[in-house]
Amino acid sequence: MTIAMLIPAAGVGSRMQADRPKQYLQLADKTVLEHTAAKLLALPQTTRLFLALSPTDPYFDQLPLAADPKVCRVAGGAERADSVLAGLMAIDASEFPWTLVHDAARPLVQLSDIQQLIEVCLGSGQGGILASPVRDTMKRGHIPGQGPSLVEHTVERRQLWHALTPQLFPTLLLRDALSRALAAGVAITDEASAMEWAGHPVQLIPGRADNLKITQPEDLALARFYLEQA
Numbered sequence: 022m023t024i025a026m027l028i029p030a031a032g033v034g035s036r037m038q039a040d041r042p043k044q045y046l047q048l049a050d051k052t053v054l055e056h057t058a059a060k061l062l063a064l065p066q067t068t069r070l071f072l073a074l075s076p077t078d079p080y081f082d083q084l085p086l087a088a089d090p091k092v093c094r095v096a097g098g099a100e101r102a103d104s105v106l107a108g109l110m111a112i113d114a115s116e117f118p119w120t121l122v123h124d125a126a127r128p129l130v131q132l133s134d135i136q137q138l139i140e141v142c143l144g145s146g147q148g149g150i151l152a153s154p155v156r157d158t159m160k161r162g163h164i165p166g167q168g169p170s171l172v173e174h175t176v177e178r179r180q181l182w183h184a185l186t187p188q189l190f191p192t193l194l195l196r197d198a199l200s201r202a203l204a205a206g207v208a209i210t211d212e213a214s215a216m217e218w219a220g221h222p223v224q225l226i227p228g229r230a231d232n233l234k235i236t237q238p239e240d241l242a243l244a245r246f247y248l249e250q251a
């Protein structure tokens with residue numbers, strides 16, 4: 022049973038306010054994308070690593086990663102879901118019946134968590150995602166920057182999870198769900214959203230909360246700190 026590894030890495034990362042997309046920022050000895058790709062390439066299951074890149078990306082070719090024979094580039098799209106769908110279209114489902122999608126911006130994922138995800142999903146035949154239980158008290162309020170700054174109510178947190186990546190699904194089911202959800206105009210921020218929308222089960226596999234997605238400038242300092250501890 023073979024798994025295609027897919028990293029959407031075509032974002033611009035505007036919330037980082039940096040001079041380049043966040044996947045190309047330096048984190049200790051290499052770029053964020055190189056850290057992330059190295060994690061997936063270290064898995065014994067990885068024979069092919071699909072990378073969805075911006076068609077105008079000027080950075081990737083400068084990395085040694087560009088010459089890795091396992092790497093296959095795909096042109097990404099306007100939104101993350103478009104980039105993932107472009108990657109799925111390039112994957113031969115008869116060769117890779119499963120696809121594991123992992124954000125370029127999550128370089129801290131632990132190999133043991135990925136192996137756990139693979140074991141549970143392939144063992145059960147059902148897709149799933151790494152997720153971590155919510156720790157903070159959760160409030161529903163206005164959208165940041167809009168409306169009055171009052172709490173509407175407190176949301177019961179016992180059943181709430183942070184959806185992380187990797188997310189692992191049967192390639193054909195995910196491709197079908199994602200393309201139909203996008204065509205229907207559904208807001209899709211991860212693979213699981215498309216699978217849920219299409220009525221497929223999604224397993225929650227507990228993963229480490231330090232698998233953070235580098236999003237804001239302060240996340241880079243935190244990621245550096247975690248890397249030094251590893």
Ligand code: C5P
Nearest residue numbers: 029030031032099100101104124125126
């Ligand atoms: O912007 P956000 O943090 O949600 O991006 C998550 C991942 O999706 C990043 O690795 C980013 O490069 C990728 N992405 C993409 N294509 C886009 C937007 C984001 O591949 N159009």
